[in-house]
Amino acid sequence: MEVRIDESWRQVLQPQFDSSYFGVLADFVRQAYQNSVVYPPAGKIFEAFNRTPFDKVKIVILGQDPYHEQGQAHGLSFSVKPEVEVPPSLVNIYRELSEEYQLNYLVRNGDLSHWADQGVLLLNATLTVQAGRACSHQGKGWETFTDAVIETISQQREHVVFMLWGNYARQKKSKIDATKHLVLEAPHPSPLSAYRGFIGCGHFKKANEYLQQHGFTPIAW
Secondary structure, eight states: OOOOOHHHHHHHHHHHHTTTTHHHHHHHHHHHHSSOOSSGGGTTTHHHHHHHHHEEEEEEEEEESOOOTTTTTSSSTTTOOOTTTOHHHHHHHHHHHHHHHHHHHGSSOOOOOOTTTTEEEEEESSSEETTTOOTTTTTTTHHHHHHHHHHHHHHHOOEEEEEEESHHHHHHGGGGGGTTTTEEEESSSSTTTTGGGGOOOHHHHHHHHHHHHHHHHOOOO
16 A cells, blocks of 8 residues: 655654554555455545645544445545535534534535645544445554554644544543643534534634634634
């Protein structure tokens, strides 16, 4: 698997690419794309990193798995291409934004590329998935890689906002130095849990207030 990733990320993640586990992971992913339908398209596996260079990261929003239905995943967590129906979790994200900013975000399409371009790293813990089989590429090495991404941001950057939604994402809290970053936790925005505390969490305004307090331009959600 040829890793086409922004040079700023390559510099800080080279030890991961050189490691034995990543070699095993790369072999698995290469064979998966050859032998089955896998999402996102191979050229979009590292889209989150290419859209949001390491030194531009202001916010990290952590998802679990890419979407596993045709045409949905394009390398950014929670995001889908403009022509694709907005998934239920993103509908609830838009509902929360609508409450916070008193604007109707629900009229938008599901493409969050404009967030990524402003410094929001839309990172899935697992970067590939077999078509129609949720979680099918978990436990293959991606989590080791993305944990290292989180730790690298925590160690080498300051004043980044980490949004951890749901129990899976909240387990990553131990990898973040909360003395120099803002960690925001809430239930997952899926229909099963959004009304247990995600709706009303205020994360988007809190994140922008924190960024402004530390001299950064807020995100135009």
